[in-house]
Amino acid sequence: TNSSANSDIRTVFDDPDNFNVKHPLMNHWTLWFTKPPSGKGDNWNELLKEVISFDSVEEFWGIYNNITPTSELALKSDYHLFKKGVRPEWEDVQNKHGGKWAFQFKEKKSINIDALWLHVMLAAIGENLEDEDDNEVMGVVVNVRRGFYRIGLWTRTVGKALPGDQGKGRSTDQGKEVLLKIGKRFKQSLQLKESEAVEFSGHTDSAHSGSTRAKAKFVA
Amino acid sequence: ETNKSVEPPQPTAGMQALKSARFLQVKNDAINYPEGIKSPNPALNLGGKSKGRQYDKDFLLQFQDVFKEKPSMDWDSKLKETVGDGSESARPQSAR
Numbered sequence: 001t002n003s004s005a006n007s008d009i010r011t012v013f014d015d016p017d018n019f020n021v022k023h024p025l026m027n028h029w030t031l032w033f034t035k036p037p038s039g040k041g042d043n044w045n046e047l048l049k050e051v052i053s054f055d056s057v058e059e060f061w062g063i064y065n066n067i068t069p070t071s072e073l074a075l076k077s078d079y080h081l082f083k084k085g086v087r088p089e090w091e092d093v094q095n096k097h098g099g100k101w102a103f104q105f106k107e108k109k110s111i112n113i114d115a116l117w118l119h120v121m122l123a124a125i126g127e128n129l130e131d132e133d134d135n136e137v138m139g140v141v142v143n144v145r146r147g148f149y150r151i152g153l154w155t156r157t158v159g160k161a162l163p164g165d166q167g168k169g170r171s172t173d174q175g176k177e178v179l180l181k182i183g184k185r186f187k188q189s190l191q192l193k194e195s196e197a198v199e200f201s202g203h204t205d206s207a208h209s210g211s212t213r214a215k216a217k218f219v220a
Numbered sequence: 221e222t223n224k225s226v227e228p229p230q231p232t233a234g235m236q237a238l239k240s241a242r243f244l245q246v247k248n249d250a251i252n253y254p255e256g257i258k259s260p261n262p263a264l265n266l267g268g269k270s271k272g273r274q275y276d277k278d279f280l281l282q283f284q285d286v287f288k289e290k291p292s293m294d295w296d297s298k299l300k301e302t303v304g305d306g307s308e309s310a311r312p313q314s315a316r
Binding site for chain 1: 232233234237238240241242243244246249251253254257260273274275276277279280281282283284286287288289290291295298299301302303304
């Protein structure tokens with residue numbers, strides 16, 4: 001019967017020292033960290049460090065429970081949680097046609113950045129940000145800055161079909177719809193009020209805008 | 221302190237369990253979670269083509285106080301190399 005078969009399955013809830021099954025994630029994820037620059041002309045490659053990769057719920061919590069909380073990081077630090085194989089940089093082939101949804105929390109003292117970042121990571125690894133065929137979410141990021149915290153969600157496209165996607169590409173309207181849906185779910189995961197807008201911009205727009213702020217393409 | 225000879229620390233039971241545990245087949249393994257533990261949101265997993273690897277926030281948060289093992293025996297030194305211990309750079313509170 002079912003019950004006798006089930007007695008061989010021990011989850012971490014049954015016995016944290018002797019469980020024999022773990023909960024698989026849909027994707028393999030890598031956590032990255034950007035160290036604050038030392039001011040001695042260090043290059044970006046030395047500042048961006050791969051911390052660890054994981055593919056189960058249990059591993060995620062082992063890491064989360066043993067890593068510096070965002071609220072204790074130095075200014076100019078970032079955590080990046082990206083699908084394994086994607087570097088959290090605009091230049092990565094999988095990012096260069098993409099963009100990001102982002103929200104800036106300017107009242108640093110009045111928000112719980114640790115809870116917000118945790119909830120966004122859970123939405124990412126639990127696959128609540130996109131539907132299975134969307135193939136848009138590349139990763140999520142938190143930036144610690146002097147005047148604000150910013151949480152972002154990077155997408156593979158800006159709503160347009162990519163050169164390699166012939167045949168299965170979405171129309172521009174469909175592409176925009178997928179991005180807006182993801183933006184709304186991102187906003188939900190941050191528990192923002194309806195009046196607080198998350199903004200989307202393409203990476204190349206940001207790169208070329210220089211000191212002027214990139215114009216948001218979409219708002220959710 | 222580097223000269224001390226100490227027994228190499230052994231992995232904890234929880235670390236070993238994580239390493240040897242097999243992946244649950246979320247769709248095929250009928251699991252009975254202990255009383256008081258919520259199952260993954262069935263609405264997320266039964267819908268359409270999902271491989272049963274979607275989890276809602278409330279399900280995932282239940283693990284927070286249950287699994288606290290470090291990812292590896294050398295985690296502290298690895299963390300120091302990557303994230304640092306905060307001592308070499310100003311923390312937000314101590315910014316000049």
